[in-house]
Amino acid sequence: MFTGIVTEVGNVIAIADKGDKRVTISCAMDPARIAIGASIACSGVCLTVVEKGGVAGEAWFAVDVSGETISRTAPAQWQAGAPINLEPALRLGDELGGHIVTGHVDALGEIASITPEGGSLRVIIAAPPALAPYIAPKGSITVDGVSLTVNEVADQSDGTCHFALNIIPHTAQITTLGQFAPGRQVNLEIDVLARYLQRMQSLSRQA
Template sequence: MFTGIIEAVGVIKTINVNAQGARLVIATHDLDMSDVKLGDSIATNGICLTVVEVNNSKGNGSYSADVSNETLQRTGFVNYQVGSKVNLEKAMLASTRFGGHMVSGHVDGVSEILAINNNGNSIEYWLSMPGDLAHYIAEKGSVTIDGTSLTVNALAEDGSVGKFRLTIVPHTVKSTIFADYQVGTKVNIEVDLIARYLERLLTKSEQKESAPRSNVSEAMLLKAGFIK
């Protein structure tokens, strides 16, 4: 579990593609790696990756992680290359200040930057809204973009395609890879975890209510001799 508060920006050092997917080595730069061990989770551009090798050298730390074919197909990793910058966040602790929102590190899809506009000292980004995720995205609701916890400030339609707006303050631009985004950049998106589970619960509830009721009763079973 993560909070969506980015701790550092890393850089992809190597990408080795194999039949199962790929193995990455990420240079962590300012990320404190002193407490990272094998098997720990680090959100890498919003994708929860398991550390399989670790270098804890201060200022020169790195970790290796395997990325499955499923992850490559569902996320923007297919567009990454050696030298690409990535947002990093270590898995939260029970004692961690909850500054963002609940982020699972399980990316739902890929969105595209449609427009970038200055607004005072902030920057507005309009992003495409994948059709199968549109009903999870609400104005003033939470969304995760490349691992960063953000608030949706507006929704709109661009022809038949939905889009949403994010207003990014200078600190977030400086502390993440937002400064590198251009129109056309593909980003990982994770919708609000609570919205996803709420939909599942409501769907199951509706299915139970619409399911045909059985005519079997306790009295019928008693009469037939199945119970005494």
């Protein structure tokens, strides 16, 4: 489990074909504290560490990424040089600073627009119809592994929805969100509580 609070931005430094893709990511973590088999959220995708090396501040770890995972996540993150939002798995006793995040991407969204607003960025993301019922104003959503609060939701005639986010300067600086551009695809994970509420409502309507 994760919280959507990114600890650092790593970079993809190598991609090798081993049946699955073995992706090597640079990071500033202490490799002594990275266990083989540990889970790390990589731009919102929960992946398992299979190799590690380097020293604290100049470390790296490798993960195996299946074709299924690649087909269901933002393609830009699976390229050499791509920046990756990193978050180690939550430990018992850690502060829950964002919201409960599983690291399982529900769907891809697309950046519709980015507008400066004060010192922040107002970002509009288009979400597919399957996710529209789970996105609500003041609710939580994970975008490329970052826990964010939805400001507004505008349902579209084709069943999709556009939702607005406010990206403060700090978030833009310490995550990849400051590098967003219109047309970019992003990993979306809906709030697990919204998922259960929607399921309960659908069952009550059938009763």
